[in-house]
Amino acid sequence: MRPLLLVLCGLLLSHHTPLYSLATDTLSRGRSFAGDERLVSGNGKFALGFFPMGTSNSSSNLLNWYLGIWFNKVPKLTPVWTANRDHPISAPASPELIVDGDGNLVVLAQGTSTIIWSTRGRANITANDTVALLLDSGNLVLRSSSNSSRTFWESFDYPTDTMLPGAKIGWNKVTGLNRYTVSRKNSIDLSSGLYSSKMDLDGVGRMSWNSSAVYWSSGKWNGRFFSSIPEMSAGSSLANFTLVNNDQEVYFTYTILSENAITINVLDVNGQMQLRAWAGQDWFTINSQPRYQCDVYAVCGPFTVCTSNADPFCNCMKGFSARSPGDWEIENRRDGCIRNTPLNCGGDDGNKTGMTDKFYSMPGIRLPQNGTSIPNASSANECAQVCLRNCSCTAYTYGKDGCSIWHDELLNVATDDNGEMIYLRLAAKELESRKGNKNRIIIGVAIGASITTLAGFVFLVVIWRRRNKKWSSRKTDNDQDGVGIIAFRYVDLQYATKKFSEKLGTGGFGSVFKGWLSDSVAIAVKRLDGAQQGEKQFRAEVNSIGIIQHINLVKLIGFCCEGDRRLLVYEHMPNGSLDSHIFQSHGAILNWTIRYQIALGVARGLGYLHHGCRYCIIHCDIKPQNILLDTSFVPKIADFGMAKFLGRDFSRVLTTMRGTIGYLAPEWISGTAVTSKVDVYSYGMVLLEIISGKRNSPKHSSSDEDRADYYPVQVAHKLLDGDILSLVDANLHGDVNTEEVERVCKVACWCIQDSEFDRPTMAEVVQFLEGICEPEMPPVPRLLDAIAGGTPTTGL
Numbered sequence: 052m053r054p055l056l057l058v059l060c061g062l063l064l065s066h067h068t069p070l071y072s073l074a075t076d077t078l079s080r081g082r083s084f085a086g087d088e089r090l091v092s093g094n095g096k097f098a099l100g101f102f103p104m105g106t107s108n109s110s111s112n113l114l115n116w117y118l119g120i121w122f123n124k125v126p127k128l129t130p131v132w133t134a135n136r137d138h139p140i141s142a143p144a145s146p147e148l149i150v151d152g153d154g155n156l157v158v159l160a161q162g163t164s165t166i167i168w169s170t171r172g173r174a175n176i177t178a179n180d181t182v183a184l185l186l187d188s189g190n191l192v193l194r195s196s197s198n199s200s201r202t203f204w205e206s207f208d209y210p211t212d213t214m215l216p217g218a219k220i221g222w223n224k225v226t227g228l229n230r231y232t233v234s235r236k237n238s239i240d241l242s243s244g245l246y247s248s249k250m251d252l253d254g255v256g257r258m259s260w261n262s263s264a265v266y267w268s269s270g271k272w273n274g275r276f277f278s279s280i281p282e283m284s285a286g287s288s289l290a291n292f293t294l295v296n297n298d299q300e301v302y303f304t305y306t307i308l309s310e311n312a313i314t315i316n317v318l319d320v321n322g323q324m325q326l327r328a329w330a331g332q333d334w335f336t337i338n339s340q341p342r343y344q345c346d347v348y349a350v351c352g353p354f355t356v357c358t359s360n361a362d363p364f365c366n367c368m369k370g371f372s373a374r375s376p377g378d379w380e381i382e383n384r385r386d387g388c389i390r391n392t393p394l395n396c397g398g399d400d401g402n403k404t405g406m407t408d409k410f411y412s413m414p415g416i417r418l419p420q421n422g423t424s425i426p427n428a429s430s431a432n433e434c435a436q437v438c439l440r441n442c443s444c445t446a447y448t449y450g451k452d453g454c455s456i457w458h459d460e461l462l463n464v465a466t467d468d469n470g471e472m473i474y475l476r477l478a479a480k481e482l483e484s485r486k487g488n489k490n491r492i493i494i495g496v497a498i499g500a501s502i503t504t505l506a507g508f509v510f511l512v513v514i515w516r517r518r519n520k521k522w523s524s525r526k527t528d529n530d531q532d533g534v535g536i537i538a539f540r541y542v543d544l545q546y547a548t549k550k551f552s553e554k555l556g557t558g559g560f561g562s563v564f565k566g567w568l569s570d571s572v573a574i575a576v577k578r579l580d581g582a583q584q585g586e587k588q589f590r591a592e593v594n595s596i597g598i599i600q601h602i603n604l605v606k607l608i609g610f611c612c613e614g615d616r617r618l619l620v621y622e623h624m625p626n627g628s629l630d631s632h633i634f635q636s637h638g639a640i641l642n643w644t645i646r647y648q649i650a651l652g653v654a655r656g657l658g659y660l661h662h663g664c665r666y667c668i669i670h671c672d673i674k675p676q677n678i679l680l681d682t683s684f685v686p687k688i689a690d691f692g693m694a695k696f697l698g699r700d701f702s703r704v705l706t707t708m709r710g711t712i713g714y715l716a717p718e719w720i721s722g723t724a725v726t727s728k729v730d731v732y733s734y735g736m737v738l739l740e741i742i743s744g745k746r747n748s749p750k751h752s753s754s755d756e757d758r759a760d761y762y763p764v765q766v767a768h769k770l771l772d773g774d775i776l777s778l779v780d781a782n783l784h785g786d787v788n789t790e791e792v793e794r795v796c797k798v799a800c801w802c803i804q805d806s807e808f809d810r811p812t813m814a815e816v817v818q819f820l821e822g823i824c825e826p827e828m829p830p831v832p833r834l835l836d837a838i839a840g841g842t843p844t845t846g847l
């Protein structure tokens with residue numbers, strides 16, 4: 052398969068180095084084109100022509116021809132519209148496009164009169180002077196040449212899997228036309244797949260599988276964004292999103308405010324709607340909906356376990372193998388997996404030879420839908436017996452909701468940290484193998500490639516157990532680690548905080564209150580909400596900052612763990628968090644020296660987390676809100692609720708996306724394993740905010756200036772121009788150390804590079820800021836630049 056794909060790619064590339072073109076955007080009546088000829092839109096951005104593509108038939112390498120539109124200047128062929136996706140023209144016949152005598156657009160196999168595709172039946176042509184025109188937006192229109200407002204047909208009305216800026220997705224209520232996108236069948240075949248994304252008449256976008264199972268809904272439009280995509284509001288400085296719902300139409304559309312940006316919205320072959328930008332060398336996914344790959348209905352097919360962010364994210368369940376491995380390679384997994392050994396199904400023979408089917412337990416699982424509840428099974432064993440009695444039963448679970456069993460195919464099974472245990476029915480033979488292997492197999496199935504996650508988890512458990520033992524006594528001051536964490540009683544904390552009366556703030560997972568210990572030490576008490584989530588965060592936090600100490604990390608004094616109450620006690624930081632100082636126009640302004648000290652302190656704290664402890668700890672949520680300031684404005688990193696541990700020998704961890712929009716490194720969104728460089732990226736974003744005194748993503752604003760100058764990109768450009776003082780917070784009135792400003796700008800710009808390999812380590816950042824090394828001039832971060840649509844980068 053691989054060599055074939057390479058051959059195809061080679062062909063496509065050579066085909067698409069523009070040899071010559073009609074160099075026109077218009078095809079008039081009676082004219083035709085074939086072969087390498089093409090129309091190019093007036094702005095040179097789009098091309099229309101024929102292109103070849105392989106099919107999914109792995110035993111033959113015939114090429115098919117399609118009429119389509121692609122980005123003329125993007126070297127990687129990206130069809131944004133295809134006329135005949137489900138009716139390819141098989142080579143060697145070569146196709147021809149004409150504007151026929153009746154004014155319709157028609158694709159013929161050359162030399163024959165076989166019509167492969169045409170606009171007949173869709174276009175109502177009432178003029179004898181039609182022309183086909185490729186517009187600057189990438190829309191192919193068929194219209195009257197004498198009256199340009201008489202459009203008979205347009206490609207935007209018949210989208211394939213891509214929505215271009217300016218296109219509409221939704222209904223024309225008058226004509227009944229519904230425009231929606233349909234995914235392609237697999238990664239090398241453009242024909243229609245099973246996923247579709249539609250705008251319904253109620254103004255809510257929905258994605259569905261095989262036109263039946265709805266697996267995602269956009270929620271209601273609130274004038275600026277859909278309720279399930281709040282990140283759209285952050286993007287409003289880059290794009291203009293619109294929902295129109297009136298008597299004639301209901302549709303969604305968007306425009307990108309920068310002319311230069313190349314973006315598309317694609318319903319991916321795996322059922323996710325992805326907003327992608329061209330970042331110089333490849334497409335980069337900015338946003339995916341649904342956020343987690345495993346939330347796409349049946350994405351891995353039956354009898355699989357899906358793990359979002361793992362690579363590969365689909366794995367067969369134990370005792371199963373891929374039904375068609377060739378299809379898996381080209382991202383078509385709808386056939387899923389099949390049993391290696393058929394079930395015995397309680398046949399008499401089986402009973403005699405002890406070969407009845409057995410169950411295999413899989414922990415941490417998001418259960419499949421549509422289980423049958425068995426209310427009268429009152430134990431796990433009875434539940435298992437009910438399942439064994441029916442040959443079509445394939446799995447059961449016995450949890451707090453009692454017994455449920457599943458028949459036939461198991462769909463939509465995914466790993467889930469908070470998930471349940473499911474028992475999978477397998478032929479006894481599958482489970483005969485050495486018992487000692489059991490745990491390893493479970494892990495292999497359930498966690499797939501994310502071995503590093505596991506290492507972190509085991510470590511947590513070990514620490515947790517060890518701590519638990521110690522904490523059984525009330526006070527553990529002066530233990531050999533010198534950590535000295537106090538286990539508080541709830542009543543003590545109630546007293547210390549005057550019944551939680553003085554609230555300092557509300558963060559993720561809980562609220563923070565001020566209190567006093569008897570020796571008049573001020574404390575901050577964090578009370579975690581939500582039983583399950585709170586527990587996770589509590590453990591993460593105690594485990595990470597409970598075992599480490601550094602001047603630039605907030606100190607954990609103690610905790611309380613009574614019943615389902617979870618509280619954490621920290622030293623109190625009189626100056627609050629960094630955001631309350633840098634984003635405020637009133638009150639005292641932090642002077643440059645203090646800002647520089649904060650930048651350096653945070654870098655040291657992070658450097659210690661990444662390199663200084665026995666285990667590398669990735670904080671995962673660096674932002675100004677999580678940087679606290681003590682009386683002398685020494686910064687302390689706080690809020691370790693999302694931190695990830697990495698074992699000594701691991702540098703990467705696969706984990707669900709965590710963090711805060713605006714500070715998220717690109718690799719989070721692309722779903723690959725992350726390293727400590729995600730913290731470096733977030734740190735870079737924070738540095739920029741420290742310099743400018745403004746948030747990087749401006750609140751929704753209509754002024755043109757704000758839009759054109761996305762601050763992080765502006766910094767990169769101004770650095771190159773040597774004009775950095777204009778970047779500094781105006782409130783400082785130029786009272787800064789120019790050399791330091793330049794250094795901080797350079798460091799920040801290196802930290803926010805697209806590729807983690809281009810970013811410095813925190814240890815290097817510390818060296819730069821201490822002036823031990825001098826950073827080189829950073830390149831403009833391509834991705835941010837592409838999104839912001841800055842001027843094309845000058846040879847960088």
Ligand SMILES: *[C@@H]1O[C@H](CO)[C@@H](O)[C@H](O)[C@H]1NC(C)=O
Nearest residue numbers: 107108109110111112113141
């Ligand atoms: C592939 O295509 C060839 C010719 O079109 C056909 O004979 C063959 O059966 C196909 N193979 C598969 C697996 O579909």
Ligand SMILES: *[C@@H]1O[C@H](CO)[C@@H](O)[C@H](O)[C@H]1NC(C)=O
Nearest residue numbers: 172173174175176177178226
């Ligand atoms: C075509 O357009 C004409 C005039 O605009 C209209 O009368 C006719 O009903 C249309 N036909 C179809 C099939 O839409």
Ligand SMILES: *[C@@H]1O[C@H](CO)[C@@H](O)[C@H](O)[C@H]1NC(C)=O
Nearest residue numbers: 080152177178179180181197
């Ligand atoms: C097109 O129709 C107009 C009248 O509607 C007529 O004057 C003209 O000659 C026609 N042109 C052709 C090429 O048939």
Ligand SMILES: *[C@@H]1O[C@H](CO)[C@@H](O)[C@H](O)[C@H]1NC(C)=O
Nearest residue numbers: 177195197198199200201202
């Ligand atoms: C062009 O077409 C539109 C809509 O069909 C019509 O309203 C308008 O009068 C036409 N203009 C001319 C100059 O024919």
Ligand SMILES: *[C@@H]1O[C@H](CO)[C@@H](O)[C@H](O)[C@H]1NC(C)=O
Nearest residue numbers: 245260261262263349385386
């Ligand atoms: C999709 O739905 C149709 C009926 O609507 C059904 O015949 C077909 O088998 C379904 N496809 C799959 C893959 O389940």
Ligand SMILES: *[C@@H]1O[C@H](CO)[C@@H](O)[C@H](O)[C@H]1NC(C)=O
Nearest residue numbers: 291292293304305306308753
């Ligand atoms: C956004 O789009 C709508 C409709 O397309 C338009 O009316 C509005 O002026 C646009 N806003 C901006 C800021 O471009």
Ligand SMILES: *[C@@H]1O[C@H](CO)[C@@H](O)[C@H](O)[C@H]1NC(C)=O
Nearest residue numbers: 397398399400401402403407
């Ligand atoms: C299987 O064996 C069990 C005891 O080992 C017995 O109770 C049961 O009736 C047998 N079932 C069949 C179908 O023979």
Ligand SMILES: *[C@@H]1O[C@H](CO)[C@@H](O)[C@H](O)[C@H]1NC(C)=O
Nearest residue numbers: 263264265419420421422462
């Ligand atoms: C599964 O359950 C959902 C509701 O939970 C229902 O809408 C759907 O029709 C069910 N599907 C089948 C195949 O029974």
Ligand SMILES: *[C@@H]1O[C@H](CO)[C@@H](O)[C@H](O)[C@H]1NC(C)=O
Nearest residue numbers: 426427428429433434436437
């Ligand atoms: C549960 O009830 C059904 C009929 O309602 C019966 O056939 C089955 O044996 C019962 N199962 C148990 C475990 O009691």
Ligand SMILES: *[C@@H]1O[C@H](CO)[C@@H](O)[C@H](O)[C@H]1NC(C)=O
Nearest residue numbers: 423440441442443444458459
């Ligand atoms: C097994 O369960 C299926 C689905 O509930 C049911 O249709 C079938 O009749 C059952 N078979 C037996 C032997 O109970």
